[in-house]
Amino acid sequence: MSTHSAILGGSNAARLFACPASYAEQLKNPVGDVESVYAAEGTALHQAIAFCMENGCSPEAIIDQNLSDHTLTPELIEVLSKARAMLKRLQLQFGVGWRVVTVENILEFPGITGAFGGVDLVLSNGQFVIVVDWKFGQGIPVYALTHGDGYDEVNAQLMFYGIAARAAYKNRFKNKRVILAIIQPRVRDDADWVEVDHDEMDGFQAAFEAAYLEALGKNPHRERGDHCRFATCKTTCPLWTAPVFDLAVIDPHAAALKASADGNVSDYGNFLSRSLQLSEFVETWITEIRRQAHLHLEDGGQVPGYKLVPKRGTRQWIDPETVPAELYNLGLDDEDMFTEPQLKSPAQMEKAAKQHGVEVPDELFHKVSSGTTIAPLDDKRPAADRGRVIEDLRIALKAL
């Protein structure tokens, strides 16, 4: 049994609310969407921290061990240690006397058969229960509470885990205040948490049941959005496939191709804008199709017209220690075999400096753009200044 339900689990709870149609759409698809979220390294880190929590050992005690085909390198141990330190600081905010209720446990969501999720960690003391979700990826920050336009929304995945844990450990939750927390050591320095009361949890539970009932009914609501990001149902969903095939959307008639570069929006500019919007859908859809075809072939399935081939190999020295002596004997010298040491990039140097506890002084580097790229108007970066771009390119070329 997977630790996360691909159809009705914590990681896709928000999707069910936003798009109840995703339930039936996902059932059509033999590929779960869990792999995208829980990559192998993340699984290894989850297992490692669960081991430490259960056995009361420090992450350093399991350095170099192999879990889920991943060696726990010093870098990964550092991530685990940071996560443990973040947890300790969180616990301290809510008192002492903590006991572990459960670690890495598959718990059912009450009232809905087949809805379950892997709850990472639940702790309790005399007054509080903390439900923790570890997130070990390098991705974007995930918040326990998001602030919308005039409303606040508790993270649906956390609520799902909190309710599943409350149902499984009723006595531990009785008369306690509930803290739901996300610990993302590669993204933040402190846990992000929210306190929820039992009425809010009841409300979420009822809403989730209602969304599930809608999902089972006729013509459930279907809506595209951020919740589609890891959804494998993109491959068949009409909201994604329709734009892919609807070439009329780009309207490539002759008049539309008239260009005007006088600073005003031309038909040609409108044509490019529509085409760029369409290309974003197409690229996302193609990525998902390729990912699923690859998985299917790797699993031994057949995709008519396609096969798996090894990626292009690169030649590597079998024993780098002995190579120079062998090649000296053949008449090659140092110049033939070794490259000059080169100054590393500011980013690489910053990483090295961090290990020495120092910072690379700002005045040693400057930022030179190598050109421009297209971004939507709501992108955070300021629009490029054409004069500045040309000057940056001139500096970049001079530095070559």
Ligand code: SF4
């Ligand atoms: S791809 Fe998005 S819009 Fe389509 S069913 Fe899935 S979640 Fe809903």
